Amino acid sequence: MIQFYNVTKLYPNGVKAINDISLRIKQGDFAFLVGPSGAGKSTIAKLVFREEKPTAGQIFFNGRNALRFRGREVVAMRRRIGMIFQDFRLLPRKTAFENVAFALEVTGVSGWEIRKRVPEVLKQVGLEKKVDCFPEQLSGGEQQRVCVARAIVKNPVLILADEPTGNLDPETSRELMELFVQINQSGTTIVIATHAWDIVNEMKKRVIALENGRIVRDEEQGSYGYGVS
Amino acid sequence: MGFLNALRYCLRQTLLSIARNFWLATASAAMITVSLLILGSFALVALNAGQFLNQVESEIEINVFLRDTAQINDLGREIRALPGVERVSYIAKEQALDEMRESLGERRDILVGLEEDNPLPNSYRVRTANAEVVPAVAGAIEEMRGVEKVRYGQGYVEKLIMITRWVNAAALFAAGLLALAAVFLIMTTIRFSVMARRDEVEIMKYMGASNWFVRFPFLLEGMVVGFFGSSVAVLMLGFVYYYLLLQVDQVSLFFIQLVTDQRILGTLFGGLFGLGVFIGGLASSISIRKFLRV
Ligand SMILES: Nc1ncnc2c1ncn2[C@@H]1O[C@H](COP(=O)(O)OP(=O)(O)OP(=O)(O)O)[C@@H](O)[C@H]1O
Ligand SMILES: [Mg+2]
Numbered sequence: 082m083i084q085f086y087n088v089t090k091l092y093p094n095g096v097k098a099i100n101d102i103s104l105r106i107k108q109g110d111f112a113f114l115v116g117p118s119g120a121g122k123s124t125i126a127k128l129v130f131r132e133e134k135p136t137a138g139q140i141f142f143n144g145r146n147a148l149r150f151r152g153r154e155v156v157a158m159r160r161r162i163g164m165i166f167q168d169f170r171l172l173p174r175k176t177a178f179e180n181v182a183f184a185l186e187v188t189g190v191s192g193w194e195i196r197k198r199v200p201e202v203l204k205q206v207g208l209e210k211k212v213d214c215f216p217e218q219l220s221g222g223e224q225q226r227v228c229v230a231r232a233i234v235k236n237p238v239l240i241l242a243d244e245p246t247g248n249l250d251p252e253t254s255r256e257l258m259e260l261f262v263q264i265n266q267s268g269t270t271i272v273i274a275t276h277a278w279d280i281v282n283e284m285k286k287r288v289i290a291l292e293n294g295r296i297v298r299d300e301e302q303g304s305y306g307y308g309v310s
Numbered sequence: 311m312g313f314l315n316a317l318r319y320c321l322r323q324t325l326l327s328i329a330r331n332f333w334l335a336t337a338s339a340a341m342i343t344v345s346l347l348i349l350g351s352f353a354l355v356a357l358n359a360g361q362f363l364n365q366v367e368s369e370i371e372i373n374v375f376l377r378d379t380a381q382i383n384d385l386g387r388e389i390r391a392l393p394g395v396e397r398v399s400y401i402a403k404e405q406a407l408d409e410m411r412e413s414l415g416e417r418r419d420i421l422v423g424l425e426e427d428n429p430l431p432n433s434y435r436v437r438t439a440n441a442e443v444v445p446a447v448a449g450a451i452e453e454m455r456g457v458e459k460v461r462y463g464q465g466y467v468e469k470l471i472m473i474t475r476w477v478n479a480a481a482l483f484a485a486g487l488l489a490l491a492a493v494f495l496i497m498t499t500i501r502f503s504v505m506a507r508r509d510e511v512e513i514m515k516y517m518g519a520s521n522w523f524v525r526f527p528f529l530l531e532g533m534v535v536g537f538f539g540s541s542v543a544v545l546m547l548g549f550v551y552y553y554l555l556l557q558v559d560q561v562s563l564f565f566i567q568l569v570t571d572q573r574i575l576g577t578l579f580g581g582l583f584g585l586g587v588f589i590g591g592l593a594s595s596i597s598i599r600k601f602l603r604v
Pocket of ligand 2: 122123124167243
């Protein structure tokens with residue numbers, strides 16, 4: 082699904098966020114990206130999503146060189162990836178419903194199907210009562226869940242979640258992880274960047290640990306493993 | 311099917327967006343109104359000034375005084391053949407005397423006794439298509455046999471021609487400048503309103519929206535804003551001008567004749583309206599372009 086070959090990302094201000102990383106995530110994988118703040122987790126997600134381009138190295142998406150993608154192919158790729166941004170990026174002038182619907186509208190799905198599908202997904206993330214609220218009328222955790230709903234509504238082949246539980250209480254976090262597991266069982270690849278060590282330890286999934294832009298550990302059924310039991 | 315859904319989405323989106331950005335849209339529309347009002351008022355003034363000068367010019371005539379020995383008909387034919395000559399009328403000396411008597415009114419007595427030995431010459435009155443050719447035509451007639459003298463307000467006509475030329479050039483230049491200013495003003499206003507939403511555009515692109523999917527609602531929105539802005543401008547101009555027409559009619563400033571030609575006014579107002587709508591759409595679709603590259 083995703084392959085990184087010796088990828089390095091140097092930001093214009095001279096920060097080396099990713100340093101010579103090689104990585105392979107297969108179709109149907111469920112992987113956590115862990116590491117201290119500033120380790121480069123978000124940067125990896127941005128590189129996959131083509132929000133940033135690497136300074137060196139190659140990135141493959143579904144067996145094709147993603148760095149050679151042109152406008153139309155980038156658009157097609159983004160439609161197949163459900164990205165959950167660390168900073169949400171909801172459209173401020175659209176309600177929760179419209180924000181989620183937008184992900185379907187761009188692909189030309191019919192209004193009928195949108196009206197059926199969007200409430201379903203909003204219910205799955207527990208926002209059935211906030212359908213008509215604008216982002217500024219929602220709490221941080223609620224905005225985050227709109228963002229999750231927007232990512233999963235389009236049945237993506239890959240979900241890239243950057244701290245999807247950052248603003249959620251433990252109970253809601255666990256429910257969300259359950260939802261991800263459920264989606265993963267239908268074959269969707271899931272990559273989650275997170276600091277939620279307890280959940281990572283509980284779930285016994287693949288864990289890729291980053292430090293200073295390098296992979297320091299990559300284990301199947303791993304644990305968070307930073308000074309916590 | 312997907313295309314139709316997308317199109318329907320775009321149309322709905324345009325209306326929603328205007329409703330939610332109501333004040334921004336209103337401000338942009340007002341800006342368009344003001345720009346077009348300035349441009350339109352100037353165009354109307356220039357149009358009327360042009361018509362006034364034309365009218366003055368059309369009053370100019372060349373008086374050709376003939377010797378008594380002149381071959382009147384031959385001369386008439388020759389004059390008519392000159393380029394730029396529009397109308398030629400013959401004034402016999404008797405008629406000239408009558409006209410003079412008429413213009414003297416009360417004091418017509420001083421002309422008593424002149425009928426027998428009329429000192430006035432026969433003459434031709436020549437009108438040209440425009441003032442510019444008057445000096446040339448007059449010069450050509452002066453060379454003809456049997457012509458005693460040619461009068462057309464020498465000096466005065468040349469000055470009038472100069473003034474007309476300058477006024478025309480200045481009006482064209484100023485109108486061009488004003489049109490540019492209007493375009494610039496509208497562009498800036500709409501660019502500002504698009505800029506305020508650049509994050510939105512960026513997110514749309516990240517959601518996998520194609521360029522035209524993002525752009526089309528903005529384009530339509532710009533056109534709708536342009537539509538309202540220029541409608542108001544054209545209506546206001548139209549009302550004020552119509553009111554002026556009525557006023558001028560009432561106080562009967564007979565020497566001022568405002569332009570009333572439906573076709574000319576229609577073109578002017580239609581042009582202003584089209585400019586507003588076109589620039590509105592163009593501006594927003596240009597402004598958004600550089601935000602689409604993410
Ligand atoms: N746009 C940018 N320009 C310059 N430097 C950046 C940019 N984005 C991130 N960085 C830097 O790159 C490094 C990695 O950032 P990144 O956002 O990938 O970290 P992270 O692992 O996601 O951290 P966190 O857990 O706090 O979200 C950091 O040192 C950060 O300061
Ligand atoms: Mg991050």
